[in-house]
Amino acid sequence: MSLLVQKYGGTSVGNPERIRHVARRVIDTQRAGHRVVTVVSAMSGVTDGLIKLAHEVSPDPTEREMDVLLATGEQTTIALLAMAIDALGARAVSLTGAQAGIVTDGVHTQAKIANITPKQILHHLDDGAVVIVAGFQGQTMQGQVTTLGRGGSDLTAIAIASAIGADLCQIFTDVDGVYTCDPRLVPTARKLPELSYEEMLEMASLGSKVMQSRSVEFAKKFGVRFEVRSSFNDNPGTMIIDETPSMENVVIRGLSVEKNQAKVTVGAVPDRPGTAARVFNALAEARVVIDMIVQNVSANGQTDISFTLNKADLARAEEVLRPVVAEIGAGGLAARGEIAKLSVVGIGMRSHSGVAAKLFDCLARGGINIQMITTSEIKIAVIIDEASVAEAANLTHAAFGLEQGAYTA
Amino acid sequence: MSLLVQKYGGTSVGNPERIRHVARRVIDTQRAGHRVVTVVSAMSGVTDGLIKLAHEVSPDPTEREMDVLLATGEQTTIALLAMAIDALGARAVSLTGAQAGIVTDGVHTQAKIANITPKQILHHLDDGAVVIVAGFQGQTMQGQVTTLGRGGSDLTAIAIASAIGADLCQIFTDVDGVYTCDPRLVPTARKLPELSYEEMLEMASLGSKVMQSRSVEFAKKFGVRFEVRSSFNDNPGTMIIDETPSMENVVIRGLSVEKNQAKVTVGAVPDRPGTAARVFNALAEARVVIDMIVQNVSANGQTDISFTLNKADLARAEEVLRPVVAEIGAGGLAARGEIAKLSVVGIGMRSHSGVAAKLFDCLARGGINIQMITTSEIKIAVIIDEASVAEAANLTHAAFGLEQGAYTA
Numbered sequence: 001m002s003l004l005v006q007k008y009g010g011t012s013v014g015n016p017e018r019i020r021h022v023a024r025r026v027i028d029t030q031r032a033g034h035r036v037v038t039v040v041s042a043m044s045g046v047t048d049g050l051i052k053l054a055h056e057v058s059p060d061p062t063e064r065e066m067d068v069l070l071a072t073g074e075q076t077t078i079a080l081l082a083m084a085i086d087a088l089g090a091r092a093v094s095l096t097g098a099q100a101g102i103v104t105d106g107v108h109t110q111a112k113i114a115n116i117t118p119k120q121i122l123h124h125l126d127d128g129a130v131v132i133v134a135g136f137q138g139q140t141m142q143g144q145v146t147t148l149g150r151g152g153s154d155l156t157a158i159a160i161a162s163a164i165g166a167d168l169c170q171i172f173t174d175v176d177g178v179y180t181c182d183p184r185l186v187p188t189a190r191k192l193p194e195l196s197y198e199e200m201l202e203m204a205s206l207g208s209k210v211m212q213s214r215s216v217e218f219a220k221k222f223g224v225r226f227e228v229r230s231s232f233n234d235n236p237g238t239m240i241i242d243e244t245p246s247m248e249n250v251v252i253r254g255l256s257v258e259k260n261q262a263k264v265t266v267g268a269v270p271d272r273p274g275t276a277a278r279v280f281n282a283l284a285e286a287r288v289v290i291d292m293i294v295q296n297v298s299a300n301g302q303t304d305i306s307f308t309l310n311k312a313d314l315a316r317a318e319e320v321l322r323p324v325v326a327e328i329g330a331g332g333l334a335a336r337g338e339i340a341k342l343s344v345v346g347i348g349m350r351s352h353s354g355v356a357a358k359l360f361d362c363l364a365r366g367g368i369n370i371q372m373i374t375t376s377e378i379k380i381a382v383i384i385d386e387a388s389v390a391e392a393a394n395l396t397h398a399a400f401g402l403e404q405g406a407y408t409a
Numbered sequence: 410m411s412l413l414v415q416k417y418g419g420t421s422v423g424n425p426e427r428i429r430h431v432a433r434r435v436i437d438t439q440r441a442g443h444r445v446v447t448v449v450s451a452m453s454g455v456t457d458g459l460i461k462l463a464h465e466v467s468p469d470p471t472e473r474e475m476d477v478l479l480a481t482g483e484q485t486t487i488a489l490l491a492m493a494i495d496a497l498g499a500r501a502v503s504l505t506g507a508q509a510g511i512v513t514d515g516v517h518t519q520a521k522i523a524n525i526t527p528k529q530i531l532h533h534l535d536d537g538a539v540v541i542v543a544g545f546q547g548q549t550m551q552g553q554v555t556t557l558g559r560g561g562s563d564l565t566a567i568a569i570a571s572a573i574g575a576d577l578c579q580i581f582t583d584v585d586g587v588y589t590c591d592p593r594l595v596p597t598a599r600k601l602p603e604l605s606y607e608e609m610l611e612m613a614s615l616g617s618k619v620m621q622s623r624s625v626e627f628a629k630k631f632g633v634r635f636e637v638r639s640s641f642n643d644n645p646g647t648m649i650i651d652e653t654p655s656m657e658n659v660v661i662r663g664l665s666v667e668k669n670q671a672k673v674t675v676g677a678v679p680d681r682p683g684t685a686a687r688v689f690n691a692l693a694e695a696r697v698v699i700d701m702i703v704q705n706v707s708a709n710g711q712t713d714i715s716f717t718l719n720k721a722d723l724a725r726a727e728e729v730l731r732p733v734v735a736e737i738g739a740g741g742l743a744a745r746g747e748i749a750k751l752s753v754v755g756i757g758m759r760s761h762s763g764v765a766a767k768l769f770d771c772l773a774r775g776g777i778n779i780q781m782i783t784t785s786e787i788k789i790a791v792i793i794d795e796a797s798v799a800e801a802a803n804l805t806h807a808a809f810g811l812e813q814g815a816y817t818a
Binding site: 016019020023050053054056057058059061062066068069071072075078079080081083084086087094096145 | 463465466470471473474475478481487488489490495508529
């Protein structure tokens with residue numbers, strides 16, 4: 001008998017029929033001899049509806065009240081799922097975030113979990129019930145309702161799995177697992193049976209943006225084994241676990257693609273301390289989120305600083321930077337949308353050489369120009385034209401033989 | 410400066426525009442120098458929508474989970490109203506029933522308030538904020554979500570008014586106050602400026618079923634002065650207060666009419682102990698709610714027992730009683746729908762005679778047959794044909810001169 005935490009996202013509980021389906025799945029798990037805690041999101045569309053309502057009463061809703069409002073979404077789902085399980089003859093007890101003992105800091109709409117006191121959860125489990133917990137929400141020490149921000153329900157599930165020492169946390173979603181590449185882009189993509197936390201972090205954007213990185217980071221930090229799998233079928237998913245020695249043999253686990261990127265180059269920047277800081281402080285103040293940053297060695301006391309960002313933020317970034325360029329005496333500002341990021345990811349890269357060469361060679365043979373390059377210990381990312389991204393992904397996928405699964409040395 | 414509790418029902422907060430309207434009204438009250446606690450219901454339609462959802466996942470939803478589900482309705486409203494008040498430049502803090510310190514017993518869907526610890530309410534009031542409390546809900550000592558049943562938000566308002574020693578509790582609703590009779594039935598009906606708790610209890614069905622009797626009883630028990638008034642205009646409403654000596658001069662305060670009634674007569678009941686109990690136990694087990702009961706003196710060792718009930722329950726009552734009639738050896742069972750109850754209510758009846766005679770005379774002159782009569786200390790109620798009810802109400806209203814306001818001796 002094992003102790004499982006199962007998390008079902010908004011699409012999986014999107015209507016009464018799907019809630020009944022989840023109820024059956026939860027009961028089947030319990031009848032197979034497991035103890036089950038189920039974490040659920042708001043039914044799909046509900047949160048957006050609440051946000052719309054908020055903006056109909058206030059142009060700028062207070063964050064404290066936004067949390068009180070949004071927390072009703074998950075509270076609705078826990079009650080409905082508990083009823084559905086009861087109707088199918090098993091016993092279930094719903095708990096709000098507060099009742100489940102999830103204590104957070106006081107940063108409304110983006111609270112961080114401070115600690116979990118799973119007394120109620122354990123009490124009802126010992127009592128033989130399935131425990132249904134509202135994802136995405138908690139309360140402060142003072143009893144204020146808080147929410148955890150985007151991807152909060154995954155975080156709830158993983159944090160509870162950690163707090164109660166669960167054997168496994170299953171993240172049920174609308175995709176089958178994590179693939180070697182997005183199957184909509186690369187038809188030969190294969191589902192990965194397992195992945196290390198580090199690889200999952202780098203590939204966070206694979207497989208329909210399965211999970212936010214902070215949930216993965218939390219799982220990594222506390223050693224929570226989790227599985228990403230579909231709530232619509234019984235296929236095994238992808239296990240995300242601690243790195244094992246044999247994983248090092250896998251050089252490339254998969255490809256990650258991000259479209260809708262843009263790049264900005266601040267050209268001929270005087271090479272003196274503080275200029276880069278000036279540029280990125282201005283962007284941070286305007287809440288522009290930056291992805292890659294590249295600065296090469298300087299020549300003639302000048303250098304170019306390039307960075308990428310989401311295309312939606314491009315206009316704002318340009319507007320913010322124009323006065324900064326003048327102020328620091330840089331040569332100019334060049335911006336470009338319609339680019340994409342292609343990354344190859346794998347733990348084995350640490351101990352195997354030749355990956356970069358293979359990637360660049362494959363893109364060159366396809367006539368695809370590389371505009372920027374960055375690397376981490378287990379990833380190589382290149383910026384290319386968005387129009388070439390499908391071709392580049394398929395070429396790279398084939399070059400590393402990923403249609404056979406992961407690429408081993 | 411006084412301390413006010415204002416309660417707004419579902420229609421008054423039925424959409425974002427109305428919520429903004431309530432926000433303005435609350436702010437106006439605060440700016441007039443008062444401290445304000447506002448209790449709100451779920452937006453109209455929301456509770457019914459949630460109940461429908463519940464029945465889509467379960468034929469018989471558990472009451473515990475029903476409470477968790479329904480509590481989201483009021484939680485949504487408190488957040489939206491607090492946002493709306495904030496957007497208009499005042500400060501508001503929302504509190505769920507649990508946060509407001511409303512502790513109930515554990516009878517889900519029909520919980521009773523055990524006590525209120527208004528620490529949070531007082532803290533935020535002292536802080537200068539408008540405090541918005543979710544009506545209809547509370548929590549048990551063990552932290553389970555409960556709801557108070559029909560009319561629960563009124564009860565929340567009156568109980569909070571009592572707990573914080575408010576000067577007045579204002580029940581804002583979609584009618585202007587309590588009238589001498591339902592204005593849709595009697596066009597000359599007048600709004601009553603004041604009413605005693607006892608009269609309000611007897612006239613609970615007046616003025617579009619303004620309030621459930623248990624809220625009135627609670628207010629009476631704890632001496633909470635309250636006012637029933639409209640949220641759609643600024644007209645003064647009806648004050649419900651402790652009986653004053655001068656009230657005794659008012660013989661008839663108003664008329665109450667209930668349609669959709671039915672009556673059942675169990676005829677020729679052997680006049681021995683236990684037969685009436687047998688009849689009404691059977692009805693209670695079938696959850697049939699009985700209104701009037703009339704039994705006259707017996708003749709020849711037999712008597713007739715008649716009672717009235719809601720027409721919707723008539724078929725069930727007949728079904729339940731048929732075997733009982735045989736078992737106790739009664740003569741027969743006669744049932745009739747299409748009847749209505751007309752009551753005249755007034756504290757002054759206690760010390761003034763002739764009211765019954767005046768009522769019966771007026772109905773007789775209108776050719777309206779009286780089928781049953783019951784009286785209480787401050788009320789005379791008659792059962793008549795439903796088809797005659799408008800005529801009877803107008804005749805009675807005129808006979809007592811209620812178009813001039815209350816009837817004094």
